[in-house]
Amino acid sequence: MANLYFEDAEIGTSCTAGPYLVTKNEIIQFAKQYDPVPRHIDEEAAARSVFGGLTASSAHTLSIFILLTTRLQPRLHVLAGMGWDELRLPNAVRPGDELDLETTVLEMRESKSKSDRGIVRNRVLLRNQRHETVIFSLRGDLTRTRRPALK
Amino acid sequence: MANLYFEDAEIGTSCTAGPYLVTKNEIIQFAKQYDPVPRHIDEEAAARSVFGGLTASSAHTLSIFILLTTRLQPRLHVLAGMGWDELRLPNAVRPGDELDLETTVLEMRESKSKSDRGIVRNRVLLRNQRHETVIFSLRGDLTRTRRPALK
Numbered sequence: 001m002a003n004l005y006f007e008d009a010e011i012g013t014s015c016t017a018g019p020y021l022v023t024k025n026e027i028i029q030f031a032k033q034y035d036p037v038p039r040h041i042d043e044e045a046a047a048r049s050v051f052g053g054l055t056a057s058s059a060h061t062l063s064i065f066i067l068l069t070t071r072l073q074p075r076l077h078v079l080a081g082m083g084w085d086e087l088r089l090p091n092a093v094r095p096g097d098e099l100d101l102e103t104t105v106l107e108m109r110e111s112k113s114k115s116d117r118g119i120v121r122n123r124v125l126l127r128n129q130r131h132e133t134v135i136f137s138l139r140g141d142l143t144r145t146r147r148p149a150l151k
Numbered sequence: 152m153a154n155l156y157f158e159d160a161e162i163g164t165s166c167t168a169g170p171y172l173v174t175k176n177e178i179i180q181f182a183k184q185y186d187p188v189p190r191h192i193d194e195e196a197a198a199r200s201v202f203g204g205l206t207a208s209s210a211h212t213l214s215i216f217i218l219l220t221t222r223l224q225p226r227l228h229v230l231a232g233m234g235w236d237e238l239r240l241p242n243a244v245r246p247g248d249e250l251d252l253e254t255t256v257l258e259m260r261e262s263k264s265k266s267d268r269g270i271v272r273n274r275v276l277l278r279n280q281r282h283e284t285v286i287f288s289l290r291g292d293l294t295r296t297r298r299p300a301l302k
Binding site for chain 2 (some may be wrong): 057
């Protein structure tokens with residue numbers, strides 16, 4: 001499917017990507033570089049943690065979310081992310097999980113200062129194969145319109 | 152410095168970590184895996200983007216933030232992250248940036264259900280060498296108290 005410009009989207013427009021299979025090896029390799037604490041890199045320590053087993057670093061789960069945004073179908077022309085309101089990771093990601101992303105447009109407005117840009121607020125849901133939410137967020141994106149910029 | 156339990160912290164307690172030097176190679180390698188869009192992996196395309204040069208993926212910046220939380224001095228005994236209220240990345244991270252993390256306790260409360268746990272709300276600031284904020288967030292953490300769990 002084609003990329004969407006601001007004018008092609010409407011409230012309720014939904015985009016999806018996935019599934020993404022998360023392996024034990026990827027969890028451990030990611031955490032060794034960016035979150036080297038026992039519950040993410042050592043299976044025995046992880047079993048004794050409040051999670052009762054190996055879980056992905058929140059940084060890793062967020063990175064998989066960002067990767068899936070690059071695979072959304074259809075996909076909005078995003079110029080830049082504008083931030084997250086409420087970001088929750090209510091369930092941990094574990095080895096073997098398969099993650100699916102769904103974004104839904106909640107609000108839209110044209111940029112007041114630049115006619116070639118619009119602002120879209122999305123609800124983001126990253127869920128595992130049991131449909132449990134691993135990331136919930138409300139996120140803003142700066143998008144492109146079909147109109148050229150005013151000079 | 153030693154790790155802090157819930158009782159050792161108070162409103163205003165500040166913890167710091169860094170600096171962390173971000174290299175061009177790390178920006179490109181990270182983005183190739185988790186955010187393979189031209190503005191994060193191709194210097195020429197990046198120069199033409201709204202950022203005017205190579206910038207780190209937001210996933211990468213968040214991962215460096217998580218890494219620095221593991222190096223905080225002093226450091227709270229964190230059992231699990233409880234989510235982010237407001238997460239903003241107001242300035243992009245660029246090759247050669249050196250990032251410093253500062254967290255400040257804003258609110259604290261004991262867990263009502265588990266006596267060995269407390270909940271701490273922090274202000275998070277990740278800043279570059281020019282003291283520009285690259286991550287601002289309000290974040291909650293589930294922490295450990297000195298008291299054993301009630302049976």
